[in-house]
Structure formats: C-alpha cells, structure tokens
Amino acid sequence: MASFPAVLRSEWTKIRSVRSTVWTLALTFVVTVLVGGLLSLLTRSNFDEFHKEGTPFDATGTAFSGILLGELAIIVFGVLAIGNEYSSGMIRVSLAAVPQRGTLLTGKAVVLGALALAVSLVTAFVAFFVGQAILGSHSTGLGEPDVLRAVFGAALYLTMLCLFSAGVTTMLHNQTLALGVLVPFFFLLSPILSAVPGARTVARYFPDYAGSRMLLVYQEHSQPYGPWAGFFLCLAWTVAALAGGALVLKNRDA
Template sequence: MASFPAVLQSEWTKVRSVRSTIWTLALTFVVTLGLGALLSLLTNNNFKDFAGDRATPFDATGTAFSGIMLGELAIIVFGVLAVGNEYSTGMIRVSLAAVPQRTTLLAGKAVVLGALALAVSLVTAFVTFFVGQSLLGDHSTTIGSPNVLRAVFGAALYLTLLCLFSAGVTAMLHNQTLALGVLVPFFFLLSPILSAVPKVKTLAHYFPDYAGSRMLLVYEQSNQPYGPWQGLLICLAWTLAALAGGAAILRKRDA
C-alpha cells in the first residue's frame, strides 16, 4: 500500500516531467496578464468610450482581468492534460499497479494539481491586477479599496477550481481529447449562448463558469442572481462533484 506522501511525490514528478502541462500553466499567466494589460491601456486612452454607463461605477479591477477568459482556457487544458496524458500513453496502468487504491491516486493528483494551479493563479491574479492598475492611470483603484482584495483572490480561486473541475471530468471520461471536446464547447459556446436566452438563462447562471466569475465582482449589481460568496460555493460544488464522479468511475472501470 503506497503512502499518501509517496503518491504526492509521484504525482509531482509526473506533472513537472511533461512539458505540455508546464507550458499551459505558463500560458495561463501570459495570456491573462497580456490581454488584461492591453485592454487596461486601451481603456485608459479611450476612457469615455470604454467606461460605458456612468450610472454604474467603473470597475477598474474587472478591466484588469479582462483577459481571464483566455486564462480559463489555458488552465482547463492544463487540468485535462495533467490527468489525460496517463490515459493517452497507457501509463495509467503503471500508476494503478503502483497505487491500487484508486481514490488515493486521484486524491493525490487533485492535491498536486490544485496546489500548482493555486500558486500560478495567485501570481497571475496579483501581477495582472497591479500591472492593469498601473496602466489605467487616474482611473485605477487600489488593493485596499472595498472588495478589491477579495476579487483578486477570487480570480485565483476561480482558475484553480476550473482546473480541478476539468481534471475530474477527464478522470470520468478517461480520454483527454474527449474531455477537451466536452469542456471547451461547454464553457465557451454553450454556457454563453444559454446565458443570453431568456427562458433558460436562469439555469446557465448556475453553471460553474458563471458562478465562479461572480467571485471577481467588486460591485454587486441588482440584476445578478447571487453574489461572490454564493458563486464560490456553487463553483466549489461543481468541482467536488466532478472529482467525486471521477473517483467513482476510476474505482469501477478498468484503465
């Protein structure tokens, strides 16, 4: 029986030995920061056009995080590849032979992936915020302003939960191509489309991406179904359900 620390060490070795997983983490940082910085600069230079309705406060924090959608894509790919690579190469059989306790194996993966995703997401969130505010000039905000620090941490938690959700879905499907074929259209096509359809948008408001994005809100709006903390709980529930589903299928299904 493999000890849990040994499982963690093994999973850490697997992740850092695969270049594609490291590159997707780096890409999460680069695209979130790069696009956020670009849009912050454009907003500052064309503030009257970008600020919109002045009846609502200008969200300088949200502007800095304008590139987080591309960051979402990169962190989703990271979660999928970190789990799916073992299935595509057949190495999952070796892993299961070394760690017959399948739930322990998946738990080890989740801890390592979650820790890596959280570390990168925290660096991404704080660097993106401060760079964005520096480019917004007189229209910037500070980390000490009401709800801003919570929104920055919320961005990091959101990316981390998306990574773990994607890992859980991949564990259920046992195929990284199929997982990407499900997750990418779901998050970037189905969810946005359903959110715009009046009769079904209430359902879409409880999808993990919409719920998680509430964590980035600095100013709560009356037309939003719930606030940041409720969004965190909903996104966390989706993540735990995906990991639990992955564990259940891993226990019953052969590699």
C-alpha cells in the same frame, strides 16, 4: 501499499516532467496578464466610451479582462495532467504502484490544486497590478472595499476550474473527449444559453458564470447572487466532478 507522501512526490514528478503541462500553466499567466493589460490600455485611451456615466468603474474587472483566455489554458492544463496518463497507458503503471484508486486520485488532486493555486495567485496579483499601473488615474488599490477579495476570487476560480477539468477527464478516461466536452461547454453552450431568455436562469448556475461572480467588486441588484454564492457554486461543481471521477476510476478498468 504506497504512502500518501510518496504518491504526492510521484504526481509532482509526472507533472513537471511533461512539457505540455508546464507550457499550459505558463500560458495561463501570459495570456491573462497580457490581454488584461492590453484592454486596460484600451480602456484608459477611450475611457469615456467604455464607462457609463453614473455607474462605478470596475478597475479590477478591467485588469482581469484576460481571464477568459486564462480559463482555456487552465482547462487544458487540468485535462492534460490527467489525460496524458490515459493516452500513454501509464495509468496502468500508476494503478499497479498505487492500487488504492481513491488515494491515487486524491494525490493527483492535491498536487494539481496546489500547483494551479500557486500559479493562479501569481497570475491574479500580477494581472491586477499591471492593469492598475496602466489605468493610471482610473485605477484602484487592494485596500479598497472588496478588491482584495476579488483578486483572491480570481485565483480560486482558476484553481477550481483546473480541478473540475481534471475530474471530468478522469470520468471520460480520454483527454481528446474531455476537451471536446469542456471547451464547447464553457465557450459555446454557456454563452449561448445566457443569451436565450428562457434558458438564462439555468446558465446562471453554470461554473463559469458562478466564477465570474467571484471577481465582482460592485454588485448590481439585477445580479442573481453575489461572490460568496458564486464561490460555493463553483466549489460544488468541482467536488461533484472529482467525486464522479473517483467513482468511475473505482468501478471501471483503466
């Protein structure tokens, strides 16, 4: 019976030894910061066109404009971190070394979550400071109301998105199939339903919309719920995906 610290060390070794997972984490940082910086520059150059008179300007949200592409990269990271073992057949070796399947998945989730959180925190803070530096006189600071909470919210959202993707991949046992489900769900189905009046209410409780609430600094009355409700909704989706993954892993052969 493998001890839990040994499981953690093993999972850490697996992740850092696979180039694709390292590159997707690096890509999460690069695209989020780069796109956020470019859109901050564009906003500063055309401020009057981008800002409606009479409404507060969300400098934090502008700096996080690149998080949509960061979402894609962190989803791919979560899928590859789990799916590589299934595609290579190494999952059988892992299960032989750690027969306690719940312990194995918990170890994977802890290592993935810790790594994703570390990268997401660096990404969120760097994206924020780069965006504010570019926005110049239109910038805001961490000391302003709800700004620091929004920065941490961005990091937590990316982390939960990674774990959600890992849970879905564990359920499906296939990284290609997982990407085939997750990418259309987040980047096609959710935006399409959000644009349809009859389905808009349902789409508002999807994890991507809930996550976007976590980044809010200014809340409008038309919004169905705020940042904390968004956090708990995202958390519920993440826990459900991991629980589903644990159930499938326990009852299905590798």
